[in-house]
Amino acid sequence: MQVEVGLMCEGRVTGLTKFGAFVELPGGNTGMVHISEVASSYVKEITQFLSEGQTVKVMVIGIGDDGKISLSIKKAIEKERPAEDTSAKPKRPYRSSSPNVWQGKRQEPDKDMSFEDMMQKFKQVSDEKMTDLKHSKESKYGGGFSRRGGAANRK
Numbered sequence: 813m814q815v816e817v818g819l820m821c822e823g824r825v826t827g828l829t830k831f832g833a834f835v836e837l838p839g840g841n842t843g844m845v846h847i848s849e850v851a852s853s854y855v856k857e858i859t860q861f862l863s864e865g866q867t868v869k870v871m872v873i874g875i876g877d878d879g880k881i882s883l884s885i886k887k888a889i890e891k892e893r894p895a896e897d898t899s900a901k902p903k904r905p906y907r908s909s910s911p912n913v914w915q916g917k918r919q920e921p922d923k924d925m926s927f928e929d930m931m932q933k934f935k936q937v938s939d940e941k942m943t944d945l946k947h948s949k950e951s952k953y954g955g956g957f958s959r960r961g962g963a964a965n966r967k
Contacts, residue, residue: 813837813838813839813841815837815839815841815843815872815875815881816872816875817872817873817874817875818871818872819871819872820869820870820871820872820888820891821837821838821869821870821872822838822867822868822869822870823835823836823837823838823843823867823868823870823883824836824865824866824867824868825862825863825864825865825866825867825868826842826864827864828858828859828862828863828864829858830847830858831846831847832844832845832846832847832849832850832858833845833850833858833862835868835870835883837870837881841881842881843870843872843880843881843882843883844880844881844882844883845868845870845883845884845885846882849873849882849883849884849885849886849887850862850885850886851885851886852886852889852890868885869885869888869889869892870883870884870885870888871883871884871885871887871888871891873887
């Protein structure tokens with residue numbers, strides 16, 4: 813059997829060490845699964861996950877110049893799982909790099925608009941944002957100025 817990177821196959825665990833496991837592949841080749849490639853979670857003791865004689869599904873992730881074969885159980889499991897359907901997830905609105913500032917949907921500029929129309933649209937959106945900002949600051953700091961205790965009555 814020809815061993816190449818990306819090959820998925822089953823093998824038998826022939827030996828365990830503190831840093832990984834040796835797996836015999838079909839065709840008599842032996843490769844090693846490093847402890848970091850055993851599971852997607854942290855592996856402190858490899859004996860919690862593998863035992864000698866156990867059959868495991870592995871993926872060849874590398875072949876060294878010296879012929880050493882690197883294997884991964886973790887990547888074989890990930891490749892077996894069907895990909896998540898991301899189309900069902902709602903799209904998040906665009907956010908700028910500054911925190912807590914919602915930008916809404918990015919709109920493509922209308923190519924048919926004149927410069928004056930674009931400026932008018934920009935001014936309208938800017939005025940709306942300033943009004944929203946003013947209202948949010950007023951509610952954040954006690955509803956703005958009032959007749960009773962507002963800034964106008966202070967001396």
